Amino acid sequence: MLTTCLTHKSAKMFAIHLVMTASIFLWVNNSHAAYLSGNTKPFHNGGTGECNECHSTGAVESGVPRRGNLLGSDSSSTCLRCHQSPEGVQHEPYQVATSGIELVEGVAPRELTPGGDFGWLKKNYRWSGEGRDKEASQGERHGHNIVAADYGYSADTKLSTAPGGNFPANSLSCISCHDPHGNYRRSVDGTISNAGKPIIASGSYNNSPEPDAFSAVSVYRMLAGKGYRATPGVEFTADPPTAVAPSAYNREESSTDTRVAYGSGVSEWCSNCHGSIHDAGSGRATQHPSGKQGKLSAEITYNYNAYLSSGNLNGSAGTAYSSLVPFEMGTDDYAVLKATANSNGSNRSGATMDANVMCLSCHRAHAAGWDSSMRWNPNTTFIVYDGKYPGTDNGAPAAIAQGRTSAEVKMAMYGRRASDFAVYQRSLCNKCHAKD
Known part of the structure; x- marks a missing residue:
């Protein structure tokens, strides 16, 4: 009888131990979705997630063999x-593609993560240009x-x-x-x-x-x-790279920027696939310097901090940051990066002499509304025309609207107000170069 009781007690303790171990395992593997938005469905939170969220653990679905x-x-x-937003469903922070967007003319993809929305790859634009019969901005260029x-x-x-x-x-x-x-x-x-x-x-x-x-x-x-x-x-x-994002990051930037604190190593990481794009012997020697080769000079630092819009150089270093032209801070200190990353305007500090240009200063990592995944339209004279975002719906010249509605242009600019810029705003290359 005593032996039976002890065995029962040991089994009970073993069961409790298993439950506790399983609970710890699930907590460790909690999802980035849950981490950010309180979603109760666990998946990966940095590390490996639940296998059956990506892999079939039983028979292959529909009899179609699939890799892994x-x-x-x-x-x-x-x-x-998981990462495409279903039609008619409120998007989650981690979604990076809008579904069905290619079927809706004049409507922009709605995901606004710093990396951009892959839905822009499905938006094709054509218009009549100046001196040319046709102009185009194909989705695959976005x-x-x-x-x-x-x-x-x-x-x-x-x-x-x-x-x-x-x-x-x-x-x-x-x-x-x-x-x-x-x-x-x-x-x-x-x-x-x-x-x-x-x-x-x-x-x-x-x-x-x-x-x-x-x-x-x-x-x-x-x-x-x-x-x-x-x-x-x-x-x-x-x-x-060394970088830190704010916990709220898939959002319009009409009032405050979503500031990712990029520390170092972005362009160096991009070189894993684009290794020779900046090499002098590659035929691409005219490409913009970036990474460790792209440290800001005193002149560029001054320009970045002073530039507000075309013709307006009255800005200050304390409020100069723009997520349309982010820079790398030149630090690996995560305490500094975490104190900098925000989406509420708590840190808008501009460039210092430690900063440098990186690939993401001009491009988005996934896709954008503009060619070459640029953060603003590099192929037009004005990104704001007569105080409005140029569109096919508001009388802007075709060569400036470039087939897009003003709502699409605004969304590609992450919801910013046109009034945040000059009445005739030119390229944001000027944030660093201040040519106009």
Whole structure:
């Protein structure tokens, strides 16, 4: 009788231990969605998530064999099962593509993450130009053309490989940049590796916990690092950048900017696929310097901080920042970055002599409303015309409206008011160069 009681008691304690262990496991693997918005459905929070959210653990659905038993027909389609916003449903912070947008003329994609909305890849524009019969801004020129067959995204038809590199366009997917299993982690000493202490949370946000002696956090946006091979023959040589985003980041910027604090390493990380784009011997020597080669001079620093709009150089360093022309701060100090990243206007400080230009100073990482994934339209004389965003609906010249409605232009500018700029506002290259 005594033996029976002891055995029962041991079994009960073992069961309690299993429950506690499972609870800890689920907490560690809580989703970035839950981390940000209180969503109760657990998934990845920096590290590996629930396998069955991406992979079929039973029979292959519909009898169609898929690589790795993915729930989508390819990698990006699997990602977009969660990261594309369903039609008619309020978007979540982590969604990076608007569904059905190609079917609605004159309506812009609605996701406003710093990386941009892949929906712009489906927006094609044509207009009559000055001195030319036709002009066009094709959707595939608006950003990185991920291949996601289930959602209508296909490879770039013009570029067969990444500019400045050899990454094949027909292999480009979400996991070309992001490690789907989130193995890359930042340790307490700042080192990045793809194994080591367990990942306890995302490391992307200004309210993310910091690693300690017993744990690590994920790298920025679960980007892949050194040694990563998403495609045969292409191996990453640079680790993810040092950066911190505000916890509220998919939002209009009509009142305050969404400020991602970029510390260092952005352009160096982009070189994993675009390695020779800035090399003098590549035929691209005229490309804009960036990264460590793009440190701001005293003149550029002054211009950035003084520039408010075309013809207005009355700004000050304390309020000079614009997310349409972000810069790299030149620091790896996460305390500094977390104090800087915000979406409420609490830190609008401008450039210093430690700052530098980076790829994301001009381009968005995913896609944008403009060619080359630019943050503003580089192919028009005026980005604001006669005090309004130029559109086919308000009488702007065709060469300036370029086939877009004023609402589309405003959304591509992340909801900013046209009145925030000059009545005839020119290119935002002037934020640094102050030519007009």
